[in-house]
Amino acid sequence: MNVAPSAEVPGSASIAGPSPPDSVLIAEDDPVFRRVLRGCLQKWNYKVVALENGLDAWTALQQENAPQMAILDWMMPGLDGVELCRRIRSQAHGSYKYVLLLTAKGAKEDIVAGLEAGADDYLTKPFDLNELRARVRSGKRILELQAALVKAHADLQFEAAHDHLTGVWNRGAITDLLQREILRSVRSGEPVGVIMADLDHFKRINDSYGHPVGDAVLREVAKRLLGSVRNYDYVGRYGGEEFLIVLTACAPSSLNMTAERMRVHVGEKPVDTAAGPISVTISIGSAAQCLGNPDQRGGEGLVRAADSALYAAKAKGRNRAERAPEDVAASPAHAAVAP
Amino acid sequence: MKPLRFDAAANQPPIGSGADSASAPISSGTNLWGKAEALRRLGGDEDLLRELCRIFLEESPKLQEKLREAIAHADPQAVMRAAHSLKGELGYLGADGPLQAARELEDMGHGNDLSRAQETFTFLEKELASLHLVMQDFAGARA
Numbered sequence: 262m263n264v265a266p267s268a269e270v271p272g273s274a275s276i277a278g279p280s281p282p283d284s285v286l287i288a289e290d291d292p293v294f295r296r297v298l299r300g301c302l303q304k305w306n307y308k309v310v311a312l313e314n315g316l317d318a319w320t321a322l323q324q325e326n327a328p329q330m331a332i333l334d335w336m337m338p339g340l341d342g343v344e345l346c347r348r349i350r351s352q353a354h355g356s357y358k359y360v361l362l363l364t365a366k367g368a369k370e371d372i373v374a375g376l377e378a379g380a381d382d383y384l385t386k387p388f389d390l391n392e393l394r395a396r397v398r399s400g401k402r403i404l405e406l407q408a409a410l411v412k413a414h415a416d417l418q419f420e421a422a423h424d425h426l427t428g429v430w431n432r433g434a435i436t437d438l439l440q441r442e443i444l445r446s447v448r449s450g451e452p453v454g455v456i457m458a459d460l461d462h463f464k465r466i467n468d469s470y471g472h473p474v475g476d477a478v479l480r481e482v483a484k485r486l487l488g489s490v491r492n493y494d495y496v497g498r499y500g501g502e503e504f505l506i507v508l509t510a511c512a513p514s515s516l517n518m519t520a521e522r523m524r525v526h527v528g529e530k531p532v533d534t535a536a537g538p539i540s541v542t543i544s545i546g547s548a549a550q551c552l553g554n555p556d557q558r559g560g561e562g563l564v565r566a567a568d569s570a571l572y573a574a575k576a577k578g579r580n581r582a583e584r585a586p587e588d589v590a591a592s593p594a595h596a597a598v599a600p
Numbered sequence: 601m602k603p604l605r606f607d608a609a610a611n612q613p614p615i616g617s618g619a620d621s622a623s624a625p626i627s628s629g630t631n632l633w634g635k636a637e638a639l640r641r642l643g644g645d646e647d648l649l650r651e652l653c654r655i656f657l658e659e660s661p662k663l664q665e666k667l668r669e670a671i672a673h674a675d676p677q678a679v680m681r682a683a684h685s686l687k688g689e690l691g692y693l694g695a696d697g698p699l700q701a702a703r704e705l706e707d708m709g710h711g712n713d714l715s716r717a718q719e720t721f722t723f724l725e726k727e728l729a730s731l732h733l734v735m736q737d738f739a740g741a742r743a
Contacts, residue, residue, distance in 0.1 A: 292659050293652055293689045300648060336684060365688065387692040389641045 284308035284328040288318035315340025330359045350379035359400040424498040427483035435497025439560045452550040454511035457567040461579040463502040470536040481532045489526040513549035520582040542580035546571025634694035653739035680709025698727035
């Protein structure tokens with residue numbers, strides 16, 4: 262499961278979660294057993310989806326938020342429990358499904374075939390309710406362990422790609438994302454825009470109020486930057502008080518507007534800190550990708566160009582946005598009007 | 601709790617005697633319905649057992665009909681399927697009397713030999729008729 266590479270709310274490592282391990286799908290054509298299973302599981306506080314045949318169960322299991330546990334009868338018209346089990350296992354994506362197969366008593370061959378088809382456990386009819394309860398509970402335990410593992414993995418992935426202080430992408434991740442977006446833009450024809458934003462006089466804040474206050478300012482600025490881009494743009498912390506923003510499918514003409522919106526949004530209200538409200542401003546350098554000549558403005562080139570523009574913004578008095586000059590030198594394609 | 605027993609001496613029609621299951625009709629089997637076993641399996645939940653009996657009373661005639669047709673059409677696969685379902689329900693409800701006959705029919709279907717199916721089916725129907733009466737008494741539902 263990959264952490265979605267989009268602009269994220271800082272600190273949220275959440276993944277689109279499957280349904281909790283206490284919902285159970287039942288596929289059983291026999292009404293007596295369906296009633297027993299549904300009634301008892303509900304009594305034990307499971308959420309139950311009870312279906313009469315394998316095909317309906319297969320459809321239900323494809324849904325987002327489908328139950329993770331399935332109790333499947335072996336013999337059903339249409340699609341039987343074993344075939345259904347095989348289909349569930351052949352599906353590589355999605356969350357793990359715990360499958361409990363119901364078989365007739367003493368059908369050893371069936372049990373072996375069922376386990377080989379990928380069932381996790383089985384229950385023979387006529388089962389007692391105590392046994393049913395114990396087996397469903399052990400399935401639930403496995404699903405909970407599985408969910409904890411998946412979450413731990415997602416948390417680690419999140420941590421590896423995000424800046425601890427601000428929660429935005431870290432330098433490694435934002436650089437990778439820029440590279441990926443540039444490759445994508447060559448195919449899609451939609452150019453990438455890059456913005457370098459740097460807090461003005463940040464050292465003064467640290468020196469006057471201490472690092473904890475400086476950290477709070479950085480967190481708030483990151484939040485304001487995130488709030489001024491679209492949710493398919495990327496914000497990353499590039500260095501100490503420097504942020505790199507990657508704008509996807511960004512027409513060069515709208516780059517200045519975005520930069521200006523960011524500058525205003527960061528500076529319009531003081532940041533509330535433990536040391537009281539502190540006014541901050543940012544300087545911005547931006548650069549647009551020249552699609553006609555990818556060699557000239559790959560990721561590194563774009564960042565360099567934006568950085569020079571940022572330097573110019575600082576030199577011209579800070580709290581302003583500067584645009585890197587369009588690189589007209591080499592690309593003949595640049596002269597052509599884009600289709 | 602001992603399974604209910606029905607012997608030839610207690611041959612009373614059940615009509616009007618709903619409360620007293622000992623006066624239920626008889627069949628040839630000794631253990632027509634092991635209600636105690638079914639109850640134990642359900643953790644002693646009488647209400648649930650009652651509801652299951654009602655479902656069984658509604659569903660088993662359909663399976664009987666399927667069996668009858670399957671035998672009439674000499675279709676061993678269909679005999680096996682219907683007998684299998686019936687067997688599962690009977691086993692779960694502890695109805696050992698008709699259970700044996702259902703099991704035999706399933707085996708016959710499985711073995712592609714329906715030569716004795718009609719005879720076994722007739723016996724099964726008789727057992728089921730008795731079982732239905734007892735269950736109706738218990739479940740408080742009249743067909």
